[in-house]
Amino acid sequence: MTLLDVEDVTMRFGGIVALDGLSFSIEEGHICGLIGPNGAGKTTMFNVVSRIYQPTLGSVRFRGEELLTVPAHAIARLGIARTFQNLALFPTMTLLENVMVGAHSQGRVGFGKAISRISAAGDNRRTRDDAGDLLHELGLGHLAFVPAAGLPFGTLKRLEIARALAARPSFLLLDEPAAGLPHGEVDELGHTISTIRDQFNLTVLLVEHHMSMVMSISDRVVVMEFGRKIAEGTPSEVQNNEKVIEAYLGTTT
Amino acid sequence: MKSLFTIKSGGAASWAMRLAVAAVLAALMLWVPTRGSDSLIEVCTTAFTLMAAALSLNLLLGYAGQISLGHSAFFGIGTYTTAVMVTRWGWSPFHTLPVAFVLAFVVGVLVSLPALRIKGVYLALVTLALGMVFPQFIKWKKLSWLTGGAKGINDTGFKFTKDNPTYEIFGWNPWGNLRGQNVKPFYFWVGAIIVLVVYLICRGVVKSRVGRSLVAIRDNSTAAAVMGVNLPVTKGIVFGLSAAMCALPGSLSAIRTGTVTADTQLLTVAGSITFLVIMVVGGAGSLWGPIIGAAVYQFIIERTGGWTEPDAIPALFRPFFGWSKTAPGGGLFAIALILLMFVAPLGLVGLWRQHSVRLCRVVPKPAGTTTISVMAAAPAAVDETHTA
Ligand SMILES: Nc1ncnc2c1ncn2[C@@H]1O[C@H](COP(=O)(O)OP(=O)(O)OP(=O)(O)O)[C@@H](O)[C@H]1O
Ligand SMILES: [Mg+2]
Numbered sequence: 001m002t003l004l005d006v007e008d009v010t011m012r013f014g015g016i017v018a019l020d021g022l023s024f025s026i027e028e029g030h031i032c033g034l035i036g037p038n039g040a041g042k043t044t045m046f047n048v049v050s051r052i053y054q055p056t057l058g059s060v061r062f063r064g065e066e067l068l069t070v071p072a073h074a075i076a077r078l079g080i081a082r083t084f085q086n087l088a089l090f091p092t093m094t095l096l097e098n099v100m101v102g103a104h105s106q107g108r109v110g111f112g113k114a115i116s117r118i119s120a121a122g123d124n125r126r127t128r129d130d131a132g133d134l135l136h137e138l139g140l141g142h143l144a145f146v147p148a149a150g151l152p153f154g155t156l157k158r159l160e161i162a163r164a165l166a167a168r169p170s171f172l173l174l175d176e177p178a179a180g181l182p183h184g185e186v187d188e189l190g191h192t193i194s195t196i197r198d199q200f201n202l203t204v205l206l207v208e209h210h211m212s213m214v215m216s217i218s219d220r221v222v223v224m225e226f227g228r229k230i231a232e233g234t235p236s237e238v239q240n241n242e243k244v245i246e247a248y249l250g251t252t253t
Numbered sequence: 254m255k256s257l258f259t260i261k262s263g264g265a266a267s268w269a270m271r272l273a274v275a276a277v278l279a280a281l282m283l284w285v286p287t288r289g290s291d292s293l294i295e296v297c298t299t300a301f302t303l304m305a306a307a308l309s310l311n312l313l314l315g316y317a318g319q320i321s322l323g324h325s326a327f328f329g330i331g332t333y334t335t336a337v338m339v340t341r342w343g344w345s346p347f348h349t350l351p352v353a354f355v356l357a358f359v360v361g362v363l364v365s366l367p368a369l370r371i372k373g374v375y376l377a378l379v380t381l382a383l384g385m386v387f388p389q390f391i392k393w394k395k396l397s398w399l400t401g402g403a404k405g406i407n408d409t410g411f412k413f414t415k416d417n418p419t420y421e422i423f424g425w426n427p428w429g430n431l432r433g434q435n436v437k438p439f440y441f442w443v444g445a446i447i448v449l450v451v452y453l454i455c456r457g458v459v460k461s462r463v464g465r466s467l468v469a470i471r472d473n474s475t476a477a478a479v480m481g482v483n484l485p486v487t488k489g490i491v492f493g494l495s496a497a498m499c500a501l502p503g504s505l506s507a508i509r510t511g512t513v514t515a516d517t518q519l520l521t522v523a524g525s526i527t528f529l530v531i532m533v534v535g536g537a538g539s540l541w542g543p544i545i546g547a548a549v550y551q552f553i554i555e556r557t558g559g560w561t562e563p564d565a566i567p568a569l570f571r572p573f574f575g576w577s578k579t580a581p582g583g584g585l586f587a588i589a590l591i592l593l594m595f596v597a598p599l600g601l602v603g604l605w606r607q608h609s610v611r612l613c614r615v616v617p618k619p620a621g622t623t624t625i626s627v628m629a630a631a632p633a634a635v636d637e638t639h640t641a
Contacts, residue, residue: 050479076481088476090469096620101469105481108460111490114461115454123462132621137552144616169478 003028003171003203004049006032009058011044011227018044019055028170031204033149033235034216036224037247042207043085044227046173049162050076050082054132062171072106076105081169083160085176085207090219091110091149094169095159097146099131102166131166138162138192153180172196173205178213188211190217215239256614263618282445287427287440294437298509300551301444302502303439305451306519307531307543310496312455315537317491318471319368320376323383325524327496330357333391334515334521336409337399346411346508347443351499361496365489371400384522391515405514409507411436427622440509447505448544451498458494466493468608499528535588536602545601553589554582563637 004026011019017042026032034042047053049060051072057092060067062078081102083227090098109123116223138158148156155179164172178186190213197204208214214221215235223231223244231241238244260266285297310324338344364383368376390396392403395574400406417431429438457466457489466487469477478484507513518524527550535546558580560566597604 030327052479072478072483073483076479082479086477088470088473088479090476091464092472093468097465097468101465101480101482102467102594104477109462111458111463111494115457116465117457120461121456124460127462129622132619136621141621144620150414163480177334230528238595 001241002026002030003063004063005059005064006045006049006102007059007061009042009045009055009060011046011053011251014190019048021058022224022227022229024222024229024232026203026205028203030198031194031200031206033218033221034205034207034224035209035211035221036230038222041223041227043175045174045206045224046082046205049075049173050080076167076169079168079170080173081164081167081171083157083175083177084162085179087150087153089158089159089163092147093231094147095135095162096128096131096144096153098159099134099166101128101161101164103130103168105128105167115206130229131162134162134165135159137196138165144192153186154182155202157181158189161196165196167200168200170202171203172204174206175207176209177206178210181219185244186213187216189213193217194225198242256611256612258611260465260613260615261618262615266613267305283427286429286441287425291435291437293614294441296324296458296551296555298307298437298440298444298505300440300547301448302506302519303527303551304448304544305502305505306456306499306524306528306616307535307547308448308451308540309495310528311532311539312458312467313491313495313538313540315532315539316459316471317488319488319492320373321380321495322522322529323364323378323380323387324496324499324527324528325384325520325522325594327357328362328382328506328524328528329387329501329515329520330360330496331500332506332507332513332517333406333503335504335507336400337339337405339409339507340406341399346409346504347489350501350504353504357500357503358493358497361493362489364493364496368492369488374576377546381525384525388515388521391520392398400515402517405512409511409513410511411439411508432525440505444502444505447501450502452544454494454498458491459540463487465600471538475544501556530586530590532600534586534593534600536600539600542600549589549601550586553586554580556587557582 003026006022010017022041022045032224036042036044044053048055049069051070055068061082064077067075074222084236090101095102095104107123107127109120113122114117132141132144135144138161140155140158140162140221143151143155148159157180161174161177176188177193180187191205193206194217196202205247206214206218218235220233221235221238222229223241225247230236230243230247233241260270286294289297305325307327310321313319313321324432331353334356335346336351338349338352339346343476364380367379370380391400396401396402413434413436415434419431420428421428427438428442429436431439458467466482467479469480469482470484470487474484506517506519519527531546531550532543533546534549535544536542560580560582593600593604597607599606
């Protein structure tokens, strides 16, 4: 079944066309790699799906439902979670609190319940335990009570994954999760991603510049250049595609 | 950093410490109104007023990161709601408190509407305008039938008559003499209850899912929205709630002083600045910060209140303040603020948190149902860099 359907999405920033009639779709349960040279529009695509940007044209459907009319805060409740390329964490909070905020869409405690303390303590305990478990699963348990500010980039990228998982998503968008990791750890992260996909029943859209990792864990790969899709297929199909080789090696014919 | 003691959060030692603090506070609360001098009771009541106002601003600015320089207006809404309802419609002043709360909530939400789209310095300006307009609005000639114009309103407080009850316990009357002159303990209690209510509201909000979403908005509002935080609604409610809470000490000041005018310091922009500075000195974004800040502020003001005559100034300070014709308390507090910004940007509470670990470290309860790493995927680099 198709989970996400991107159709003819165009996003202009003044004169810049960041997305130019982009179309592709993702099958449920797949890890879909989204690759392309710098500035191809991958992050812009993420921002469109998470409703940070309103595209100029086009439509994005999630489980057949149009996303572009849904407000940004309702995306998480639909089961869509993401990480950010340049980190968008809550620096004054501890790692544990960051993950607890990730579970915001799962909670029901509003101002009334918080002030009257109806069911607030139970909600806190559950959220805290879930967050602690997630941190342990991503190997960050020992840092639970450390503030996020000032930790190494690679650690924080992992924290972003933990925070995104706290929303119990069915669709996870990862924007360069391996950026800033030493070479040896990239494959390990790839392994982590396929494991969480199986464990949490996820569909994953993965943007990454580490080709070996993308090619080894993706079920399908979409290649973008200048806001357009230039190729799509299984990793081996894409690797042998002439347009892709051209885009990456910069050969002009 | 080594600490002398290590205690577990939620453990027996931590409860014992909380109880000890609560016992000391309770003892103070009983001692001041029953055994303290009249002037001490007065000072404490004023401090309560400032505590409640600074606490309410703290929820908005310290936690949600939305600046307001217009809280004097919400304070004034409380003052004038009570004054008008008591003198014009004969309400009991205490019944006007919930009305003031609701009215300020509504005004707060309305003010937040333009504030939803703007941030930082622009929000400061919009709310500053509110703070500046409020006294003018009250003094507006067309409204003087209601607000009394520039002259203000008299007899806004509680009437102490022969019919008032007494609450003696074996000749000891914690509320003061409600039929006679000495009613200061009574206001003390009202102030204490208002601070308690405001504190409990703030605490409930802060230590919950909503509280976390407020800090998330402050830290990174885009990420907060992606996590599912409804930005406009959350900001609107917290603005309203903060305004509503700030109206309560405003009402108290009308009840207590018996006379209100629009030029009272706390009803003008100077009031907003006072709340702000108290909050910052005490510690923004902490529940106890505004309380401690207000206590320190009122202490300094009180101590230096007589420093208008050179002879009244202690010799040590005379060279610095001898020239001053007005009491230098506010100025001293401002200097304290500037110094504090260098040594402790997070205020007195921040300073305490920074240094108290040497004495006592509170270990949080472990989070999670498992302590084993399921994936055992902890990269070595993480372990090495952050065991400190
Ligand atoms: N908010 C914005 N305003 C103006 N231009 C933007 C904005 N966001 C993205 N762009 C432009 O859109 C284009 C695509 O950017 P995008 O960040 O999506 O690329 P990317 O594929 O994620 O690249 P990278 O691999 O470097 O992360 C770039 O030319 C960029 O300058
Ligand atoms: Mg990018």
